[in-house]
Amino acid sequence: MRKIFITTLFSLMSLIAVGQTTGSIVGLLTDKEFNNEPLAFANVIIKGQNTGTTSDFDGLYALEDLPVGSYTIVYSFVGYETVEVDNIIVEEDKVTTVNVPMGASAATLEEVVITTTVRKESEVALLLEQKNAVTQKTAIGAQELSRKGVGDAATALSKVTGISKQExxxxxxxxxxxxxxxxxxxxxxxxxxxxxxxRKNINLSIFSTNIVENIGIDKTFNPEQYADFAGANINIDSKNAMANGIISVSLDS
Known part of the structure; x- marks a missing residue:
């Protein structure tokens, strides 16, 4: 009886030993975008399990004491493409080496178009435009015209240096x-x-400053201007119509 018990005990211990045979998976993670430099702190996870680790400063990782079998390992890092390696075999008391090069992920962004409207009524805006201009240009805006109490385009131009009214x-x-x-x-x-x-030119006094955003005076030749002038090209920029206009109507009996 005692002999049978001892034999049975040894058999059970052998089965337990066989069931607990383990191996390891180790490897090196590198950044293939930068001459295969070690990739530190990347995630190494066994797919379908909560078991995992991270690579160290040298890009090395180790998954130890894994039961014998086949595994799928997922390698991931922020800004890099996730790599999934299938059918990694873990054998008893052996170390399986899996080195993985990782590359940066290519994020595709949709085109963003930003549209803005430049208002050229203020003196500051016009001075900045003149500062960046490649030709000699002078301008007077609605803000300055309002401050000076000017009522029409002809009078407005007479306030510019080098320009005078005929009479x-x-x-x-x-x-x-x-x-x-x-x-x-x-x-x-x-x-x-x-x-x-x-006369060649229109009477400028018919343009009320109420509709004028700015008046530009170009005294030099450039491809954007018409060639039939020797004095200046005078351009009147009109104000844009208000999007939400108000109409007032009154009736008397």
Whole structure:
């Protein structure tokens, strides 16, 4: 009886020993984007289990005391593509080496278009534009016109250095001593026909400063301007229409 008990005990111990045979998985994680430098603190997780570890400063990792069998290991790190290695075999009392190079993930961003509108009514905005301009340019904005109490474009231009009105009450101007035939007038960059058959330019006094955002004076030649001037190209930029206008109507009986 005692002999049978001892034999049975040894058999059970052998089965337990066989059931607890283990092995290890070790390896090196490298960054293939930077000459295969060691990748520290990357995550190494056994898929389907809560078992895992992280790589050390040298990019080395170790999963020890794993039961014999086949495993799938997931390697991940922030900013890098996740790598999944299947069918890693762990054998009894053996070390399985799995080195994994990891590369940065390519994030695809949608195109973002930012649209803004530059308002050129203030003196600051116009001075910044003149500062960055590659040609000689002068401008007077609605803010300055309002402060000076100017009522029309002709009077507004007379406030600019080098420009004078032909005569008091006239809408015609002289630029650097050059009169009507040597100047060009445009509205928002487009040429304006004259309202007088005997003159080249339109009477500027018909443009109220209420509709003017700024008036620019170009005294130098450049590809953006028309070539038929010697004095200046005068461009009137109109104000944009308000998006939410208000109409007031009154009736009297």
């Amino acid at each position: 008091e009450g006239s809408g015609n101007i002289f630029v650097r001593g050059l009169g009507d035939r040597y100047n060009v007038t445009t509205l928002n960059g487009l040429p304006l026909p004259s309202d007088d058959p005997s």
